[in-house]
Amino acid sequence: GIQVEQSPPDLILQEGANSTLRCNFSDSVNNLQWFHQNPWGQLINLFYIPSGTKQNGRLSATTVATERYSLLYISSSQTTDSGVYFCAVERNSGGSNYKLTFGKGTLLTVNP
Amino acid sequence: NAGVTQTPKFRVLKTGQSMTLLCAQDMNHEYMYWYRQDPGMGLRLIHYSVGEGTTAKGEVPDGYNVSRLKKQNFLLGLESAAPSQTSVYFCASSDWTGGNEQYFGPGTRLTVT
Numbered sequence: 578g579i580q581v582e583q584s585p586p587d588l589i590l591q592e593g594a595n596s597t598l599r600c601n602f603s604d605s606v607n608n609l610q611w612f613h614q615n616p617w618g619q620l621i622n623l624f625y626i627p628s629g630t631k632q633n634g635r636l637s638a639t640t641v642a643t644e645r646y647s648l649l650y651i652s653s654s655q656t657t658d659s660g661v662y663f664c665a666v667e668r669n670s671g672g673s674n675y676k677l678t679f680g681k682g683t684l685l686t687v688n689p
Numbered sequence: 690n691a692g693v694t695q696t697p698k699f700r701v702l703k704t705g706q707s708m709t710l711l712c713a714q715d716m717n718h719e720y721m722y723w724y725r726q727d728p729g730m731g732l733r734l735i736h737y738s739v740g741e742g743t744t745a746k747g748e749v750p751d752g753y754n755v756s757r758l759k760k761q762n763f764l765l766g767l768e769s770a771a772p773s774q775t776s777v778y779f780c781a782s783s784d785w786t787g788g789n790e791q792y793f794g795p796g797t798r799l800t801v802t
Contacts, residue, residue, distance in 0.1 A: 578748075608790070610790060612793075618795075618796050619796070620793040625790040665791075673735055677732070677734070
């Protein structure tokens, strides 16, 4: 199956710092999503981004499908950004295969 | 819209007991999914459904059964719970009109002793 690798596994920041999280995947994809899992365990959709660039406030994401990677940028980080960030992909099998494969996540801690 | 809801939020079972987890969505999505999340890992797909009356196996289906009798509901059953099924269970739904972007419920924390 498709492999999804996220880096770094852990990241500690001071409030106000910027960061970049990376997601590499091993095959072409129909779908790529970024999620934030907050300390209460809730999974929050950040971006649906199989290709191109999107921005939402202090967060932005870029997926370069031809090179099989995606980047999530967090600017001016806040303590509420803490949690685990997951990348998940749906492999392109010539149609929809419906299945998201998740990476193991990046644990982000933002200190005040 | 409530989105995706899950019942119950927490449950403790003894080995060998059975239970059913309920997932409901009000977005009229065709596709629904059950995942489990274990410590230090991402989510893994247990079973999924591409429409009312259909189900299919995911990555880790053993020990679980599912049913999709109504479009808005997707049930996950454990017939004889085992400690290895201690996990957090997430339900999700999606639709092809949205490019299959999946939306997740709040999760159910299950402990099997």
